[in-house]
Amino acid sequence: MLQIGKIVKLTVKDVRFPTSLGQHGSDAMHTDPDYSVAYVVIETDGGMKGYGLTFTVGRGTEVVVCAVKALSGFVVGKTLEEIVGDFRGFYRLLTSDGQMRWIGPEKGVIQLATAAVLNAVWDLWARAEGKSPEQLVSCIDFRYITDALTEQEALVKGKKNREQMLKEGYPAYTTSFSTPHLPPWLWSYTDTILVGLWVKHMTIVFIQCLALLCVHVKLCTDALASGWSRFKVKVGAELEDDERRCRLIRQMIGPDKTLMMDANQRWDVGEAISWVTSLAPFRPLWIEEPTSPDDILGHATISKALAPLGIGVASGEQCHNRVMFKQFLQASALQFVQIDSCRLGSVNENLSVLLMAHKFQVPVCPHAGGVGLCELVQHLILFDYISVSADLNNRMCEYVDHLHEHFTSPVVIRNAHYLPPKDPGYSCEMLESSVETHQFPGGVVWANLLAKAPE
Ligand SMILES: C[C@H](O)[C@@H](O)CC(=O)C(=O)O
Numbered sequence: 001m002l003q004i005g006k007i008v009k010l011t012v013k014d015v016r017f018p019t020s021l022g023q024h025g026s027d028a029m030h031t032d033p034d035y036s037v038a039y040v041v042i043e044t045d046g047g048m049k050g051y052g053l054t055f056t057v058g059r060g061t062e063v064v065v066c067a068v069k070a071l072s073g074f075v076v077g078k079t080l081e082e083i084v085g086d087f088r089g090f091y092r093l094l095t096s097d098g099q100m101r102w103i104g105p106e107k108g109v110i111q112l113a114t115a116a117v118l119n120a121v122w123d124l125w126a127r128a129e130g131k132s133p134e135q136l137v138s139c140i141d142f143r144y145i146t147d148a149l150t151e152q153e154a155l156v157k158g159k160k161n162r163e164q165m166l167k168e169g170y171p172a173y174t175t176s177f178s179t180p181h182l183p184p185w186l187w188s189y190t191d192t193i194l195v196g197l198w199v200k201h202m203t204i205v206f207i208q209c210l211a212l213l214c215v216h217v218k219l220c221t222d223a224l225a226s227g228w229s230r231f232k233v234k235v236g237a238e239l240e241d242d243e244r245r246c247r248l249i250r251q252m253i254g255p256d257k258t259l260m261m262d263a264n265q266r267w268d269v270g271e272a273i274s275w276v277t278s279l280a281p282f283r284p285l286w287i288e289e290p291t292s293p294d295d296i297l298g299h300a301t302i303s304k305a306l307a308p309l310g311i312g313v314a315s316g317e318q319c320h321n322r323v324m325f326k327q328f329l330q331a332s333a334l335q336f337v338q339i340d341s342c343r344l345g346s347v348n349e350n351l352s353v354l355l356m357a358h359k360f361q362v363p364v365c366p367h368a369g370g371v372g373l374c375e376l377v378q379h380l381i382l383f384d385y386i387s388v389s390a391d392l393n394n395r396m397c398e399y400v401d402h403l404h405e406h407f408t409s410p411v412v413i414r415n416a417h418y419l420p421p422k423d424p425g426y427s428c429e430m431l432e433s434s435v436e437t438h439q440f441p442g443g444v445v446w447a448n449l450l451a452k453a454p455e
């Protein structure tokens with residue numbers, strides 16, 4: 001490994017994008033998200049930098065920023081060699097400090113902050129060198145999960161699927177299957193936009209919508225033409241509205257394409273079962289986050305009830321640690337594991353979940369609906385395919401077409417597949433100009449918006 005010296009500085013910034021203005025990224029529970037990050041930069045005395053972030057949806061990012069500052073004392077003053085020489089120990093230092101763990105442990109704001117800091121460390125490390133499977137496994141804290149996965153079991157052999165990924169990329173699905181105004185984001189996109197071609201709608205709102213229709217029909221046609229075959233739609237607000245939207249989407253994409261539904265925790269358990277049963281004719285592969293993300297037994301009940309309909313349950317974007325995932329898997333409560341690069345404690349904890357999912361034979365389909373999440377999670381899912389699962393059956397990684405232009409190494413999608421990133425690092429470095437202009441509340445974007453806002 002390169003000798004890169006001591007980490008002498010950690011800075012963290014509250015960076016927000018006003019996506020709520022167009023209601024991009026909205027769902028049944030998060031109706032006005034401003035896609036945001038707590039953005040971390042660590043710097044060594046040799047002048048090398050590592051970049052990390054954690055995703056938030058606006059208000060509250062300042063709390064995560066505070067938590068990152070509270071953790072910075074564990075990082076500043078250490079060399080990268082010290083950290084990665086005992087990464088498991090360092091992970092535990094961050095997540096299990098005798099005083100700090102009281103505000104977690106390993107959940108909520110402090111876990112998001114841990115992810116931001118560790119993502120920066122991984123970025124620095126990845127810029128410095130390559131890694132072996134043994135080294136990677138030595139980064140995992142197995143505390144609380146040895147009843148499901150041991151270190152020996154985790155030492156899987158690397159598979160030879162690298163070349164295939166370089167050529168074809170990893171399959172993706174879209175939650176915004178044409179940008180910027182197509183259906184899945186629940187609140188912002190109208191049925192007219194959604195189907196475009198529907199004569200009924202055209203006659204009702206012909207004049208006003210003709211222009212829009214042309215644009216969106218084209219966008220939708222483009223999405224299908226550019227190879228998208230897997231789509232996710234937001235549900236959970238009004239059943240009739242969901243039925244109408246899902247019917248329209250199914251008609252639009254045809255019988256053979258894959259459709260997923262995401263309720264973002266909207267329902268109680270019984271409600272979830274009856275609501276999704278009503279949507280079953282539209283043949284969703286999964287229902288995502290049907291109820292509270294903490295309700296493991298509730299998810300198990302829903303899974304059992306929906307299995308005869310051929311509908312699986314997916315969750316993970318708000319599953320805050322490996323212990324939760326362990327129980328979901330042990331209880332057969334999930335049929336799709338949705339790891340999240342910022343909700344879990346960075347790569348370290350994501351590795352343990354990938355390995356447990358492999359052991360339980362449950363496909364991993366990462367969550368990426370947020371700024372920067374596609375950039376980060378592509379690394380994890382490529383690792384999963386190349387070194388762990390070697391399986392693409394029922395596996396795909398989420399893609400949302402938002403805000404990639406703010407990154408120095410944005411994701412590359414070709415024919416609805418993620419092409420492996422080429423630049424060294426964890427792909428979360430942002431353009432300095434983007435960080436500066438979007439800093440909350442002083443960056444020019446926010447200064448202007450706040451000046452216009454009513455008292
Ligand atoms: C608030 C986020 O956009 C959320 O709706 C993302 C999500 O649930 C997903 O991408 O899945």
Ligand SMILES: [Mg+2]
Nearest residue numbers: 262288289317
């Ligand atoms: Mg979701």
